[in-house]
Amino acid sequence: MGVFVDKATTAIVQGITGTQGSFHTRLMLDYGTQIVAGTTPGKSGTSVHGVLVYDTVEEAVKAHAANASIIFVPALFAADAAFEAFDAGLKTITIITEHIPIRDAVQVMHRARQQGAVVVGPNTPGILTVGECKLGIMPAHVFKRGVVGLASRSGTLTYEIATGLSFSGLGQSTCIGLGGDPIVGLSFVDVLKAFEKDEQTEAVALIGEIGGNFEELAAEFIATEGYSKPVAAFVAGRTAPPGRRMGHAGAIIMGKSGTAASKIEAFKKAGVKVAQKPSDVARLLAEKLGK
Amino acid sequence: MKLFEYEAKQIFVRYNIPTPRGFLATTAARARDSAAQINAPVALKSQILVAGRAKAGGILFANSPSEAEQTAAKLLGKEIKGVKVQSLWIEEKIAVKRELYFSITVDRANRCYVAIASSAGGVEIEEVAATAPEKIVKTLIDPVYGFRLYHGRNIAKKLGYVGNQMNDLASIFLKHYTLAMDYDAELAEMNPLVETSDGKFVAVDTRIIIDDNALYRHPEFKSRLLEEAGMTQQELEALKSGLAYVKLEGDVGIIGNGAGLVMATLDAIQLYGGAPANFLDVGGGASADMMAAALDIVLSDPKVKVVFINILGGITRCDEVANGILEAKKRVGFTKPMVIRLVGTNEEEGRRILTEAGIHVLDSMEEAAKKTVEISKSGGA
Numbered sequence: 001m002g003v004f005v006d007k008a009t010t011a012i013v014q015g016i017t018g019t020q021g022s023f024h025t026r027l028m029l030d031y032g033t034q035i036v037a038g039t040t041p042g043k044s045g046t047s048v049h050g051v052l053v054y055d056t057v058e059e060a061v062k063a064h065a066a067n068a069s070i071i072f073v074p075a076l077f078a079a080d081a082a083f084e085a086f087d088a089g090l091k092t093i094t095i096i097t098e099h100i101p102i103r104d105a106v107q108v109m110h111r112a113r114q115q116g117a118v119v120v121g122p123n124t125p126g127i128l129t130v131g132e133c134k135l136g137i138m139p140a141h142v143f144k145r146g147v148v149g150l151a152s153r154s155g156t157l158t159y160e161i162a163t164g165l166s167f168s169g170l171g172q173s174t175c176i177g178l179g180g181d182p183i184v185g186l187s188f189v190d191v192l193k194a195f196e197k198d199e200q201t202e203a204v205a206l207i208g209e210i211g212g213n214f215e216e217l218a219a220e221f222i223a224t225e226g227y228s229k230p231v232a233a234f235v236a237g238r239t240a241p242p243g244r245r246m247g248h249a250g251a252i253i254m255g256k257s258g259t260a261a262s263k264i265e266a267f268k269k270a271g272v273k274v275a276q277k278p279s280d281v282a283r284l285l286a287e288k289l290g291k
Numbered sequence: 292m293k294l295f296e297y298e299a300k301q302i303f304v305r306y307n308i309p310t311p312r313g314f315l316a317t318t319a320a321r322a323r324d325s326a327a328q329i330n331a332p333v334a335l336k337s338q339i340l341v342a343g344r345a346k347a348g349g350i351l352f353a354n355s356p357s358e359a360e361q362t363a364a365k366l367l368g369k370e371i372k373g374v375k376v377q378s379l380w381i382e383e384k385i386a387v388k389r390e391l392y393f394s395i396t397v398d399r400a401n402r403c404y405v406a407i408a409s410s411a412g413g414v415e416i417e418e419v420a421a422t423a424p425e426k427i428v429k430t431l432i433d434p435v436y437g438f439r440l441y442h443g444r445n446i447a448k449k450l451g452y453v454g455n456q457m458n459d460l461a462s463i464f465l466k467h468y469t470l471a472m473d474y475d476a477e478l479a480e481m482n483p484l485v486e487t488s489d490g491k492f493v494a495v496d497t498r499i500i501i502d503d504n505a506l507y508r509h510p511e512f513k514s515r516l517l518e519e520a521g522m523t524q525q526e527l528e529a530l531k532s533g534l535a536y537v538k539l540e541g542d543v544g545i546i547g548n549g550a551g552l553v554m555a556t557l558d559a560i561q562l563y564g565g566a567p568a569n570f571l572d573v574g575g576g577a578s579a580d581m582m583a584a585a586l587d588i589v590l591s592d593p594k595v596k597v598v599f600i601n602i603l604g605g606i607t608r609c610d611e612v613a614n615g616i617l618e619a620k621k622r623v624g625f626t627k628p629m630v631i632r633l634v635g636t637n638e639e640e641g642r643r644i645l646t647e648a649g650i651h652v653l654d655s656m657e658e659a660a661k662k663t664v665e666i667s668k669s670g671g672a
Binding site: 075076099100101102103105106107109110138139141142152153154155156157158159160163180182183184185187207209210211212213214217234236237238239240241243244245246247248249250251255256257260276277278279 | 415416502504505549555572
């Protein structure tokens with residue numbers, strides 16, 4: 001169970017021979033993720049932690065049945081890697097890479113829509129369905145199999161809140177890092193829809209931050225669609241000044257739009273419990289679930 | 292990266308979009324010469340990258356070369372919103388019939404670019420969106436087919452123009468879109484785009500913000516990054532060290548790993564009644580070098596009374612962070628009290644290293660935030 005990735009996910013690692021790609025391939029394999037092949041142009045015939053390396057995604061997919069990909073290649077080549085994965089028919093693409101230009105990201109997301117593919121990221125810690133599949137770089141030990149679907153725009157804050165959920169006994173079904181860039185593949189609305197259909201997920205935690213309007217759109221969706229599962233939210237950046245990027249390329253208040261206040265108000269109006277501090281998320285959901 | 296108005300104007304000129312005739316001046320004498328060359332009433336516009344420069348007195352007018360010289364002398368060297376004016380853009384003052392707005396920017400929710408036009412130009416577009424949303428025309432742009440001439444005509448029509456004026460505007464909008472894409476602009480804006488008293492269109496103020504992640508495609512601006520106006524010394528240092536730092540007004544210095552966690556740390560400090568002095572994300576890894584650089588930057592702010600280090604070890608190992616803090620202590624010397632919260636991978640080892648060095652470590656972010664605020668209230672003793 002869980003959403004987007006599970007036991008049936010078979011993935012290739014694009015950029016597998018790089019420092020990051022190789023290091024995290026080992027950790028993903030340790031987690032039990034089915035990594036069936038890797039690619040690095042020019043390195044075909046070698047292997048990384050027992051995983052065979054190919055020059056192209058086309059060759060890798062021909063030799064090994066795969067349905068997903070995780071991309072570690074540098075920003076300059078990351079969009080190209082994503083297009084290559086779409087063309088090979090892969091349907092779940094996680095882009096760990098940071099610093100992809102907006103113009104390239106816009107094209108990647110357009111192609112993903114055409115192909116019916118899901119893009120996690122870019123600039124994401126990845127996605128993990130607890131106990132089944134990890135396509136990402138998050139520390140596995142903070143997660144515990146359970147009932148909360150978690151979607152977040154940041155990395156360490158996700159680990160902070162996931163730790164709280166694990167400690168409280170609620171645990172998680174799937175944890176998704178949407179990514180810290182202005183243009184990312186999944187929105188909170190997309191993940192809410194997916195979690196709605198997932199039997200394992202009993203409640204949803206949304207971890208937002210300043211910039212953009214994914215939180216406002218999620219609140220509107222919850223209010224108008226009559227969402228069936230309890231939702232709690234945390235929004236980082238109440239103290240952020242306008243016009244400054246707070247670490248993430250996408251965490252910026254433009255003029256008066258994208259403020260934490262606007263997002264918190266939208267959530268409250270939609271009946272979503274808003275946590276004042278990260279540790280409140282687990283408490284609010286436990287109350288709602290009567291656990 | 293924000294371009295100066297004069298840089299943006301030069302780009303608009305290259306794309307054959309009408310702009311007022313103008314010159315850059317760094318001295319009052321040069322301003323006088325520019326006004327003489329223009330031979331008409333001029334606007335003297337401070338070249339600074341802060342918003343709201345007109346309201347803050349950064350744009351003045353002159354009717355003669357000698358008046359231009361006097362006015363320039365007043366503006367040059369003046370501080371506007373904390374930024375010193377070092378150059379002026381001197382341009383012909385345009386007779387305004389109507390002010391329009393046009394921009395190409397990023398629509399994050401729809402994951403595409405969007406053209407935004409309005410018949411209410413000359414003011415902030417958000418103001419228009421809030422007070423008169425019916426005056427805004429939004430056109431989502433297909434990432435493959437792009438913005439076409441007919442999109443321009445449709446927009447011009449909706450702004451109330453027909454005939455030659457409609458065609459003129461459509462052509463300006465298309466050129467504007469082309470330059471926005473060519474320069475990887477996350478925002479390219481004409482505000483106002485003026486309809487002159489003789490029915491022509493002129494881009495009187497222009498703004499371009501280039502996507503930082505695409506700067507490698509625009510090497511002519513890359514060297515500018517480090518001397519970008521409006522940055523403090525600490526912000527420049529942080530940029531050079533690869534740290535994300537934003538200066539704020541309070542007295543609690545903050546260092547953490549991960550943008551979201553650091554933002555949440557700032558919020559927690561405020562929640563307990565404190566005032567954050569900065570945002571500083573050391574990112575993944577947090578090596579001794581990074582920690583030392585981070586502490587250096589935070590402690591160089593004289594307002595800081597106490598420093599809160601909030602590290603959540605994931606892939607980052609707490610023992611490495613602990614060693615980083617000790618190494619940084621040796622190099623920088625702790626001059627202010629510190630509160631350290633350190634949890635996650637190898638936290639026992641990290642805690643042991645710091646405790647043995649006489650540094651107290653907490654494991655709850657909220658407890659640590661409370662304690663930090665207490666120290667800041669008691670004057671940092």
